[in-house]
Amino acid sequence: MAVQIAVIDDWQDVARDVVDWSVLDHIGQVSFIHDYPADNETLAARLGEFEVICVMRERTRFDEDLLRRLPKLKLLVTGSMRNAALDLKAAAQGIQVCGTDSYKHAAPELTWALIMAATRNLVVEANALRAGLWQQCLGGDLHGKTLAILGLGSIGTRVAQFGQVFGMRVIAWSENLSAERAAEVGVTYVSKQELFEQADVLSVHLVLSDRSRGLVDAQALDWMKPSALLVNTARGPIVDEAALIKALQKRRLAGAALDVFEQEPLPAHHPFRTLDNVLATPHVGYVSQQNYHQFFSQMIEDIQAWSAGEPIRVLS
Template sequence: MAVQIAVIDDWQDVARNVVDWSQLDDIGQVTFVHDYPADNETLAQRLGAFEVICVMRERTRFDADLLGRLPNLKLLLTGGMRNAALDLKAAALGIQVCGTDSYKHAAPELTWALIMAATRNLVAQANALRAGVWQQGLGGDLHGKTLAILGLGSIGQRVAQFGQVFGMRVIAWSENLTAERAAEFGVTYVSKQELFEQADVLSVHLVLSDRSRGLVDAEALGWMKPTALLVNTARGPIVDEAALIKALQKRRLAGAALDVFDVEPLPPHHPFRTLENVLATPHVGYVSQQNYHLFFSQMIEDIQAWSAGQPIRLLT
């Protein structure tokens, strides 16, 4: 009997064309579901018939309650090897969970695009040109300025390299970082307070955890220069959203460039949609051609391996 396979969270309706899903024809039938996340009762009705579900990152939350409402589910697949929206302990009760590799350049490239666009005020300049206006105000500069990186992991390291190419002084801090480790990448280790105080551009590159949640709070934002730019392409809850909104409204911070938020999709009347000193994008740091191709091609491999009784890239 054909296995019922769902590809969900495909909000842009792109999944069917990124890879060749006919590779699974001898295993089962693939259905593409484009709906946004909903309550568990609705999700259970929507997904109850499927034995295999492919999810995109952390769009739909699979908690113990929802997993308990999906008795047919045998295999849950996610883009990447980490997904905080999946209850892996509950999934271990008979559901196998597998992941994929990630294209490592997508998020750093988007981070730098945001830094440059916000610094040079490119959105306003482009919109002015379209409106028939010419040269609105002055753009900022990066050469000689200080790039502060909160979290010098694989993404933070690449962003540091970009900053160095642009002639920026690069500093970094995280709870696990040492001066020796930072020096390996030509980066200066500083204290947390020094990181925020010295930053002309502060870019967040931490994994969301109990330790990092709310780490960029009102106190930390208060340490920053009023001319500084905060950039977050990591996870929304690392930054205290209410404190950031207040700082931006009162111009205690020059601006913010954000790709991630506490609630996604961003609510319709959220201040980040209207504040003039915010450049906001809809969590597209991982939404690139190569990353999606890698995610979905390896999901196909995961399904084939699971069907053959030899699952790969297991998260549980």
């Protein structure tokens, strides 16, 4: 009997064309589902028939309650080797969980695109030109300014390198960062307060954890220059959203460029949709052709290996 396979979180309706899913025809039938996350009762009704579910990282949440409502589920496959939306402990009670590698360049490239677009007011100018206008504002500059990196991991390091190419002074801080590690990539290690105080552009690149949740709070935002730009392409909850909205509304901060949010998709009437000093994109940091090709091709490999009784890239 054919295994029922669901590819969910396919919000853009692109998954079927990124790779050749027909290689799974001898294993089962693949269905593509484009709905946004919902309550567990709705999700259970939507997904109850599937034995294999392929998920995009941190979109639909699979908690213990939902997993109990899916008795047919045998394999969860996620894009990336890290997905905070999956309860791996609960899944370990009979559900195999496997992951994929990630394309490492998509997120830093999007980060730099946001920095450039926000600094030079590109969206305002492009929209004005389409409306028949010409030269609406004065763009900012990056050369000689200070780029502050909150979290100097692989993505933060790449963004730091971009800043260095643009002639920026680059500083960094995180709880685990040392001056020696920062110096290895030509970055100056500073304290947390100095990071926020000296930043002309502050870019967030931490993993979301209990320790990092809410780390960019009202105090940290108060330390920043009124002319500074905050950029977050990591995870929404690392920044205290209410504090950020207040700072932006009161112009205590020049602007924010955001790809991630506390709640996703962003609610229809959220202030980030209307504040004129916010450049917001719908969590597209990892939504690139190369990354999706890697995610989905390795999801297929995971399903083939599981079907053969030899699972790979096992998370749980």
